Amino acid sequence: MDRRTLLQGMGAALLTGCASGPRPAAAPTAAPDWSLGWRSVTVDALAPVEARVKGRFPDALHGTLYRNGPARLERAGQRVRHWFDGDGMVQAFRVAPRGVSHHGRFVSTFKFQNEERLGHYALGTPELPARGNDAHNTSNTSVLMVGGELLALWEAGSAYRLDPATLETRGTKDWTPELTGVPFSAHPLPERDGSYWNFGLAPYAGDQGLMLLYHFSADGRMLQFADLPMPIPGYAHAFAQTERHLIVVLAPLLWDDKRDMTWFDAKSWQPALGTTVLVVEKADLTRVVRRELPAGFVFHFGHAWEDGDRLRAYACWYEDSHFMHQTLEQDIQGRGNGFPPARLAQLEIPLGAGEGRILRSPHHAEFPVVDPRVPGRRGSAHFVTLEDGDATLPHGGVIARIDVERGRVQRFDYGPGVIAEEHLFVPTGSREGQGWLLGTSLDCTRGQTRLAAFDAEHLDDGPVALATLPRALPLGFHGTFLKG
Amino acid sequence: MKSLVAAVLLLAANAHAATLTLDIQGLTKKTGHVLIAVHADAASFNDKGKPAAVRTVEVKDSKLTVSIPDLAPGTYAVSLFHDANDNNKLDTNFIGIPKEGYGFSNNVGARGKPGFDEAKFTLSADGTTLTLTVF
Numbered sequence: 351m352d353r354r355t356l357l358q359g360m361g362a363a364l365l366t367g368c369a370s371g372p373r374p375a376a377a378p379t380a381a382p383d384w385s386l387g388w389r390s391v392t393v394d395a396l397a398p399v400e401a402r403v404k405g406r407f408p409d410a411l412h413g414t415l416y417r418n419g420p421a422r423l424e425r426a427g428q429r430v431r432h433w434f435d436g437d438g439m440v441q442a443f444r445v446a447p448r449g450v451s452h453h454g455r456f457v458s459t460f461k462f463q464n465e466e467r468l469g470h471y472a473l474g475t476p477e478l479p480a481r482g483n484d485a486h487n488t489s490n491t492s493v494l495m496v497g498g499e500l501l502a503l504w505e506a507g508s509a510y511r512l513d514p515a516t517l518e519t520r521g522t523k524d525w526t527p528e529l530t531g532v533p534f535s536a537h538p539l540p541e542r543d544g545s546y547w548n549f550g551l552a553p554y555a556g557d558q559g560l561m562l563l564y565h566f567s568a569d570g571r572m573l574q575f576a577d578l579p580m581p582i583p584g585y586a587h588a589f590a591q592t593e594r595h596l597i598v599v600l601a602p603l604l605w606d607d608k609r610d611m612t613w614f615d616a617k618s619w620q621p622a623l624g625t626t627v628l629v630v631e632k633a634d635l636t637r638v639v640r641r642e643l644p645a646g647f648v649f650h651f652g653h654a655w656e657d658g659d660r661l662r663a664y665a666c667w668y669e670d671s672h673f674m675h676q677t678l679e680q681d682i683q684g685r686g687n688g689f690p691p692a693r694l695a696q697l698e699i700p701l702g703a704g705e706g707r708i709l710r711s712p713h714h715a716e717f718p719v720v721d722p723r724v725p726g727r728r729g730s731a732h733f734v735t736l737e738d739g740d741a742t743l744p745h746g747g748v749i750a751r752i753d754v755e756r757g758r759v760q761r762f763d764y765g766p767g768v769i770a771e772e773h774l775f776v777p778t779g780s781r782e783g784q785g786w787l788l789g790t791s792l793d794c795t796r797g798q799t800r801l802a803a804f805d806a807e808h809l810d811d812g813p814v815a816l817a818t819l820p821r822a823l824p825l826g827f828h829g830t831f832l833k834g
Numbered sequence: 835m836k837s838l839v840a841a842v843l844l845l846a847a848n849a850h851a852a853t854l855t856l857d858i859q860g861l862t863k864k865t866g867h868v869l870i871a872v873h874a875d876a877a878s879f880n881d882k883g884k885p886a887a888v889r890t891v892e893v894k895d896s897k898l899t900v901s902i903p904d905l906a907p908g909t910y911a912v913s914l915f916h917d918a919n920d921n922n923k924l925d926t927n928f929i930g931i932p933k934e935g936y937g938f939s940n941n942v943g944a945r946g947k948p949g950f951d952e953a954k955f956t957l958s959a960d961g962t963t964l965t966l967t968v969f
Binding site: 474476479480481482483527528529530531532533552554555556560562577607 | 860927928929930931932933935936941944945946967968969
């Protein structure tokens with residue numbers, strides 16, 4: 351099958367950015383059901399099913415794509431307050447020479463187990479008292495293979511350990527007795543030697559709040575652990591690294607126990623304080639400098655590097671913290687909710703005196719993924735979901751490769767009615783950004799989740815392979831690819 | 835003389851005696867002991883004074899009932915923790931969050947230690963029963 355046939359098979363209309371794509375068959379007449387992206391899965395596991403595959407997944411992608419995301423968002427007629435509060439379900443897409451299959455399973459957290467048993471939300475009531483962070487742990491944000499186990503990651507408590515084959519939950523990842531239930535972000539960063547850095551924020555701990563820093567090995571041992579006082583009880587979801595530094599960007603979204611305000615309260619947004627950047631030396635985690643940036647909000651980072659007397663980091667930059675305060679209904683409304691999307695921007699952070707700057711690109715982007723072969727060094731390619739489609743539609747299905755050094759953008763549009771999710775980069779060859787892109791999308795018209803593979807250097811040629819599941823999965827956040 | 839003093843003290847105690855009954859539920863492990871302190875003032879509640887009463891009760895089930903007699907009627911607050919591994923302390927993680935069960939009167943304290951005023955209750959002359967859920 352050639353790519354032309356494949357694209358026709360997608361029915362993905364429109365492919366406006368796809369020079370080689372044919373004009374598709376007529377778009378389906380039914381209106382997209384955008385709420386599919388936030389619909390609850392009501393069984394604890396999704397049994398394996400085979401996907402319908404068009405094209406051929408390259409050998410380098412034979413393996414498993416694991417993805418995590420909130421998949422239980424209501425019980426007994428009550429909806430969660432925020433998308434991030436949904437119970438995490440891990441999806442496994444197995445790509446093999448003979449075909450593509452999918453299965454999924456909820457992470458069996460304390461919260462999920464007990465609320466399944468009770469049939470309604472009860473956490474924090476006398477019916478289900480909650481002690482410590484892990485009582486609230488939804489384990490819903492990302493996944494990472496560590497020490498032969500699949501870790502389901504959250505950010506305000508422990509990672510959960512899963513069996514990579516069955517996705518059954520084995521328990522929490524207790525690095526040491528004292529680190530049980532301590533915040534551990536969903537975005538560990540790989541060091542060149544194969545180890546990982548991570549951080550966690552506990553603004554309610556101690557007198558001033560604590561930022562926790564971790565350095566752990568790929569086989570699951572804690573190599574180094576440090577804690578630093580937080581200068582402000584601000585929020586960060588992920589962080590960035592250069593060769594010598596870790597960069598934590600604290601948005602002026604302030605946790606305040608005394609006023610009973612968490613980062614999800616809109617009143618916690620205090621832009622007058624500006625954004626606080628903590629720059630930590632990898633060689634000595636007690637050495638920290640604090641820098642300032644204009645007020646803004648970041649979930650995710652791209653490439654970051656040392657540039658003489660300053661650091662530069664790409665990030666998907668929001669002008670405010672609105673995403674933390676949106677209801678599920680506003681999530682479903684998408685662009686219709688009136689909030690501007692994030693913009694790919696370069697954060698310029700002086701190591702010495704002086705103010706930092708935000709250099710905004712014109713690209714509205716999220717879920718940035720970069721080539722892992724250049725950690726902490728200057729890189730160009732950012733693989734993102736792009737918000738540049740038909741603005742009259744609530745959601746878009748565009749992914750893009752943005753080469754920031756050359757100012758070049760390649761894009762692919764899955765077409766109307768489709769929401770594109772994070773696409774992961776799987777390297778081959780030797781050039782930065784040479785390899786394959788593997789990612790999922792939700793066709794809200796047909797009610798199908800799909801898995802597609804692209805040549806990462808030729809996104810605008812469209813996918814080389816596409817697997818369509820006979821089921822629609824609620825939208826997830828982040829994933830990891832395991833070869834083999 | 836000694837017996838007279840003892841008799842007077844006993845009489846005095848009886849004159850003011852009220853019994854506090856605690857129905858404690860939500861114990862997640864059937865090991866160790868529950869350590870209970872009854873505080874008559876904020877100083878004691880904040881570990882800066884002597885509690886009016888303390889009890890150590892073995893845990894064999896997910897709930898237990900403790901009667902603490904001979905307390906003067908008045909205002910108190912109860913704090914307790916489940917020392918499941920019998921090391922005589924409330925184990926906490928690095929950021930100070932308990933790894934073992936704990937609880938307070940009025941069932942406050944879900945997000946950290948409450949103040950005496952939040953946990954206080956009145957022990958009446960004819961006794962009071964509280965239901966405490968362990969976090």
